[in-house]
Amino acid sequence: MTLCQSIETLSMALLDDELVAAERRELELHLLDCASCRHRVDAERAELDLIRKALVPPPAPALLKARIARALDAEDAAAIRSERRRLSRWFLPGSAIAAAAAALVVFLGAGAPGSRNGPEIASDVQKQQRRGLPLEVQGASTGPWLRNHFAPVEPPQFTEPGADLLGARLLPNGIANHDAALLQYVVALGPNRLTLTAVVLKDLRSDDLSGGQAYRVGDLVLRVHDADGMPVVTYVDQLHHVGYAFASERMTAEELMRLVVSTDLISRAQRGR
Amino acid sequence: MLAVREKRAEFERQALVHTDALFGAAYRLTRNARDAEDLVQDSLLRAYRFWDSFEQDSNCKAWLLRIVTNTFINEYQRKKRSREVLDAASAEQDAIDGVLMHAEATERQSPEQALLERSVSDDVQRALDGLPEDFRTAVVLCDVQGLSYKEIADIMQTPVGTVMSRLFRGRKLLAATLREFAVAEGYVKPADTKPPDSPDPAGKPDETIDLGKYRAARTAREGSQS
Numbered sequence: 001m002t003l004c005q006s007i008e009t010l011s012m013a014l015l016d017d018e019l020v021a022a023e024r025r026e027l028e029l030h031l032l033d034c035a036s037c038r039h040r041v042d043a044e045r046a047e048l049d050l051i052r053k054a055l056v057p058p059p060a061p062a063l064l065k066a067r068i069a070r071a072l073d074a075e076d077a078a079a080i081r082s083e084r085r086r087l088s089r090w091f092l093p094g095s096a097i098a099a100a101a102a103a104l105v106v107f108l109g110a111g112a113p114g115s116r117n118g119p120e121i122a123s124d125v126q127k128q129q130r131r132g133l134p135l136e137v138q139g140a141s142t143g144p145w146l147r148n149h150f151a152p153v154e155p156p157q158f159t160e161p162g163a164d165l166l167g168a169r170l171l172p173n174g175i176a177n178h179d180a181a182l183l184q185y186v187v188a189l190g191p192n193r194l195t196l197t198a199v200v201l202k203d204l205r206s207d208d209l210s211g212g213q214a215y216r217v218g219d220l221v222l223r224v225h226d227a228d229g230m231p232v233v234t235y236v237d238q239l240h241h242v243g244y245a246f247a248s249e250r251m252t253a254e255e256l257m258r259l260v261v262s263t264d265l266i267s268r269a270q271r272g273r
Numbered sequence: 274m275l276a277v278r279e280k281r282a283e284f285e286r287q288a289l290v291h292t293d294a295l296f297g298a299a300y301r302l303t304r305n306a307r308d309a310e311d312l313v314q315d316s317l318l319r320a321y322r323f324w325d326s327f328e329q330d331s332n333c334k335a336w337l338l339r340i341v342t343n344t345f346i347n348e349y350q351r352k353k354r355s356r357e358v359l360d361a362a363s364a365e366q367d368a369i370d371g372v373l374m375h376a377e378a379t380e381r382q383s384p385e386q387a388l389l390e391r392s393v394s395d396d397v398q399r400a401l402d403g404l405p406e407d408f409r410t411a412v413v414l415c416d417v418q419g420l421s422y423k424e425i426a427d428i429m430q431t432p433v434g435t436v437m438s439r440l441f442r443g444r445k446l447l448a449a450t451l452r453e454f455a456v457a458e459g460y461v462k463p464a465d466t467k468p469p470d471s472p473d474p475a476g477k478p479d480e481t482i483d484l485g486k487y488r489a490a491r492t493a494r495e496g497s498q499s
Contacts, residue, residue, distance in 0.1 A: 006486075006487040008441075008482075009437070009482050009483070009484055009487060010484075010487065012437065012440070012441055012482070013437075013484055016415065016421075016422070016440075018421065018422055018484075023488075023491070026491075047444070047448045048416075048444065050448060050451065051412070051416055051444055051447055051448055051451070052416050054396075054397045054400075054447075054451055055301060055397065055412075055413070055416050055417050056417075057296065057297035057298075057300045057301055057417060058297075058300065058306075059293050059296070060292050060293045060295075060296035060297075060310075060313070061296075061306070061310065064292070064296060064310050064313065064314070065289075065292055067310070067314055068289070068292065068313070068314050068317055068318075071314055071317075071318050072281065072284075072317075072318070072321055075318065075321060075322070076277050076278075076281055079277050080277055189278075190278065190282070191278075191282035191285075191286075192278050192281060192282055250277075250278070
């Protein structure tokens, strides 16, 4: 079988880089001598170039990556929820949280029986976090927007590196009869970037957020609620009668607590006393 | 909890970096952006669920492309899904995506550029429409994704000779259609478009091209020379 007889196959394999070195050398030497095979390979090469150029696909739409991230988040959340269900108590009072917050946090005890506002608010916050409504303002203008459209408060800032405030929106129906605004953050936790939602509630007194498990940080009280498997950490700024509820689908209560304790909100409140 | 996040981080590092490539393949297989997005999302979700079965150290992109190809063949192909259901889901998804999109502003094309690219890319999609499924899959895996004959043979579960044959005939048909469009739309003159001599590209289904025959002859020749 001569090279000329196999040129159709060989030309294709050559252009697809499928020949081993010795075969390739042999064919290239043959092409120097054989004008007919050379023209054949040149024509095939031109055709292949045409096809490959035509087939270059457009890049993936930016939205697709966000969609996939969200689908994977839901998958993770389902895995985490089933893991939590296996553990009868998914966070241990005092131990892990105290360690995480450098012995700053003291467990006060579970909420008084019959207290209902805290869990109700936590559950509403959890629902808002899952609904994912579009933001009304984004990036650096969020602070001024919040003061103009909602209340004279500053968005809480995380002191942890890698935490970004993405934006905010008002919640049209409020939460538990309180006007409310939702702030969206992205926080780096190890190699992961997780979404964190903070809801700011107007006209709140400290006993409006009862229930859950209470922890003392300095002289402030934070409460941890379990809203259908999602941890929600709440705090009331008693000077301004403003409440804050933090929730993140893919964090443990310990991780969320550690982040909330690291906000300037807590340091501001402690300085203010 | 920690295990879940480690798995996610590993998946992001090894698999999600191929999202653009997977979309490219899906776009050429399904021939429209929306089905391509659904196909990529379904495939990645499937890959994530079966991440434990991925052999670390093997070619992750080839593994993902196999999932995309199989998902396409098994589901997108046979099942003509109800458009209304998809439309509703996609409207809902768009609302959800609104929140996520602030950070990733899309680069906008000028209208002229978009128009130009659209007419050319429409031709390509129409030309792909005309290819038999197996030919299209082989061409997409080779000429869009740059996989080797062996990798394509593994994904399509056929001998390398069959892959070469599908690839050869798929390319011939595609090139002929693209040339026709180019002539019809006046990009090129008919005289410029003489194809390389070749037999009827449609040929018989699944005949093979045999590099092995050439290799055996070559070995015999070398043997007789020594």
